[in-house]
Amino acid sequence: MSDLYSKLKDLVDGLEPDFAAFYEKGNKAAGTRVRKGMQELKALAQDIRVDIQEKKNG
DSSP states (O other), rough: HHHHHHHHHEEEEEEHHHHHHHHOOOOOOHHHHHHHHHHHHHHHHHHHHHHHHHHHOO
16 A cells, blocks of 8 residues: 555656646646656556455455
């Protein structure tokens, strides 16, 4: 559990500079990196959901 949560936190924290660059400075490349990171976040969230479901039903 803590490994998945750590990955989640690291991913969110790692996106912060790109969020700032995109929204504050209009850096389009940063926006692309944010979109990619959000896709990774979506996949990780799904992995966490599956893990929780397996442990709940297991």
